Structure formats: structure tokens, C-alpha cells
Amino acid sequence: MNIAAGAVVNSRNGAKTGRMKQLWVFLAGLMVVTPAAAGLPWGPDPSVTTAYAQARAIADLGRKLFFDPALSASGRMSCARCHDPAHGFSAPNALPVQPGGPDLRRPGVRAVPGLMYGAFVPGFSEHFFESDDDGNGSIDQGPTGGRDWDGRVDRARDQAALPLLDPNEMANVSPDAVVAAVKKAAYAGDVRRLYGPGVFADPARAFAAVTEALEFYQQSPATFSPFSSKYDAFLRGQASLTEQEGRGLATFNDPARGNCAQCHKSAASGNGQPPLFTDFGYVALGVPRNREIPANGDPAYFDLGLCGPLRHDLAGEAQYCGMFKAPTLRNVALKQSFYHNGVFHSLRDAVAFYAERDTDPGKWYPAGKFDDLPREYAENVSMEMPFGSKQVLSDADVDDLVAFLRTLTDGYR
Ligand code: HEC
Ligand code: HEC
Structure with a gap:
């Protein structure tokens, strides 16, 4: 056994969860909140057809909630205002962070991630042992999984409560305020039909219904995990890559x-x-500080990812400071701000950073290398290939990589 406590081992071995798990989570969700199971620790198993129809109806309710600006203190901020379906459910603009709050003027502190393929993320674990793929379950992959850039919540339903109540985002004063808005909405009847006629009498249960429905919507395969990119068609033998895309894949x-x-x-x-x-793993890449984020106007403020300040349970674990979750690159070409702090606004810059971070640091850090990390954490920064003092990726390689990444956008015909 090679258990290097706290050390980040770099041979990561792929995602664990699959469609079976997704379906299971789906059905398990039904068992918890639906009236059919109310009063019973375990209701009778619903028939698969009934369960699917119910799950679809809940997902449909989730879609209405996701696009409803009334679920915010401003009355103007839906989930979709920051997570735009036309951009892989990432931000619709190139702002590094989105303004929100009651007056829509309070800036956030992190860039908006895309939401596609989120249903596959495993729960957070500090020591992740992979065994499915290569039969080698003995290597500690280090911190892995969870939602948000720092993995601080596991389930989409718990995640959904954060923006609804965040004073910089949708800024509802309480779960009850969300429930009150839902009760007035055109789809309130759907909530009663799916969760019971008395659901609004118990605001905690009604709020759980809201976040569950948002989770179900985000698990809808046709919208959130269609696997319909050119690269998917290529893997199925239904499309071929251009020469440049093929070179990019080889370099990748x-x-x-x-x-x-x-x-x-x-x-x-x-x-x-x-x-x-x-691979849902956590790495410190040392991306440059983004001075456009108002919080960064305070020289003492650092967003250190796993070790805080938004996440609390790993504060003081110095070896994790500066680490953020590796995002999926599916639909990355639809984004307009890259990395956890949105510091780059073109995909080419996001890729060129890998090529030149260590060989031309002056270009990326006018104020000194790794300027978004207190000095004592600089040693956490990854020196894996392609980083290092010898430049291995040429300008042409960067162009090829970008061409390849563009094949990962869903909706290819
Ligand atoms: C004001 C903009 C804004 C709004 C509105 C918003 N989000 Fe987000 N969302 C973000 C940001 C920023 C993050 C990253 C937060 C972090 O890492 O701490 C995020 C992260 C997420 C994640 C985690 C994604 C991942 O990569 O793990 C999910 C899921 C999500 N949001 C769903 C929602 C839902 C559902 C709603 C509506 C209830 C919503 N968001 C409303 C900005 C927003
Ligand atoms: C050692 C692990 C690792 C390697 C190797 C790696 N990445 Fe990443 N990648 C990450 C992590 C972690 C992040 C997020 C870091 C952050 O936001 O601070 C990231 C972010 C990105 C982003 C920004 C995505 C977004 O949604 O903002 C792009 C683009 C990207 N990587 C492309 C690449 C390319 C191209 C290569 C090869 C040249 C590569 N990565 C190699 C771990 C890695």
C-alpha cells in the first residue's frame, strides 16, 4: 500500500461514477421526498415506468425553477442568469465574476463553472482510491470530487441551496423566502402534485423539494450529458478529426x-x-491573480481553494492551499472566463499558460510569479508536464490543442 497521507499522487485514473449510479441516485431521491414513501422508511418499490415518469416530472419542475428569476431577492436573478445553457451552463458574458445580491451589484469571488456532466462527479474524498479501471486500487489519488471549485458540497441539492441563499447571488433571506416565491409561481401546482397537497405547510419539506427538483433537472441526460460532441462522434467511428484536431489530440x-x-x-x-x-482531482496550477475581482483589492485576501476561505474543514491543511478541482473540458470552448478566478478570457490564453508559465513567467505574472498564493504555498504548485523549465509546447502545439478542445462542444452534427 502506498498511502502518502496528504501528498498528492499524480497518477489519477479516471472517473468512478457512471449512468447506473446516476439512475440509482435519481430513484433514491424519489424514495426520500415523494408522498408515496412518506411515513414509510421504505415504500414499496415503484415500477420502473412509474419511477421514470415521476423523475421526468420532477426534472421538468426543476427546469422551471432553474429559469425563474422570482427565486431571488432582486426578482431578476435565476440560476440561468449565471449558468446560461448557450454556454454549457457557464456565464453568458466575459466578466470574471458575476454581480448579484438584492440590487444585482454585489460581486462574487469566483468564476462561474459550466454545469454539464456534473451528475458524474463523485462525492468529495480526501484520499481517493481508484480501482475500476486498472485494477490498481492501492494508489492514493489525493483529494477528489465534490461540487464547486473546492468540492465543499457533495450533492447538487445541497449545492443549490448555496446560490439561493448567498447574499452575493440570489440573496434570499431564508429558505422560507424561497418557498414563499415558489408558492406564488405558476408552477406551484406542479409542486403540490409531485410532493403532496400539503407540501407548502411544511416550508422545510417544500425547500427540500425545490432543491431536489433542481438536482433532478441537472441530471437530465439530454440536456446536461448528451455526449454529442464531434469527439464523441469520432470515438464512435462516425466522424473523423481534421489533421490539426488529430495533432492536438496526440499532444493532449x-x-x-x-x-x-x-x-x-x-x-x-x-x-x-x-x-x-x-479526473475530479485537485491541483494547484498557480494561475495569476485576477485584479478585476474586487475581493482581490485586499492584498491580504487569497482564494486558496481546498484550504479556504469558502471551504472550512481543511483550513490549516497547508499542503492543500491553492488547489482547485480540475474542471471538465467538455464545452470549454463555450466559456468566456477560464480558471477558478476567471483570469483569462480566451481559450488560447488558457492553454498557452501551460506552455509558458515557467519558461516566460514575466508574460503571465507582471508582478512576480505565483502572485495569487502566499509565498509559503508556492511549493504546492504542480510541476507536472507540460510545466517546467524546458518549453515542450510550441505556439503551433497550442493552436492544435485549442483546435482539439473545440471538438468537445456538444451538438455536433
Ligand atoms: C450569481 C451567479 C450565480 C447564480 C445565480 C447561480 N450560480 Fe451556480 N455557481 C456560481 C459560481 C461562481 C460557482 C462556483 C462557486 C464556488 O466554486 O465556490 C457556481 C457553482 C455551481 C455548481 C457547482 C459546479 C461544479 O463545477 O461543481 C452548481 C451545481 C451550481 N452552481 C448550480 C446552480 C444552481 C442550481 C443555481 C440556482 C439555484 C445557481 N447555481 C445559481 C454562480 C452562480
Ligand atoms: C496536473 C493536472 C492537470 C494537467 C496535467 C492539466 N490540467 Fe488543465 N486544469 C487542471 C486544474 C486543476 C484546472 C483548474 C485550476 C484552477 O482553476 O485553478 C485546470 C483548468 C484547465 C482549463 C480551464 C477550464 C475552465 O473551465 O476554466 C483548461 C482550458 C485546461 N485546464 C486545459 C488543459 C490542457 C490543454 C492541458 C495540457 C496542456 C491541461 N489542462 C493539463 C488540471 C490539469
């Missing part, structure tokens, strides 16, 4: 060059699930 996969696939998995897993372009 080559451990001695891009080495991208080490963290952004590009091959189907052992159980045949298409690749998710992330």
Missing part, C-alpha cells in the same frame, strides 16, 4: 508533451463510459 494525450489527459481524461473508462475530461 502524450505524457511527454501536453500531458493534459493525465488530469483531463480523454479515453473511455473500463466500463465503456465516454471520457469526462476530468
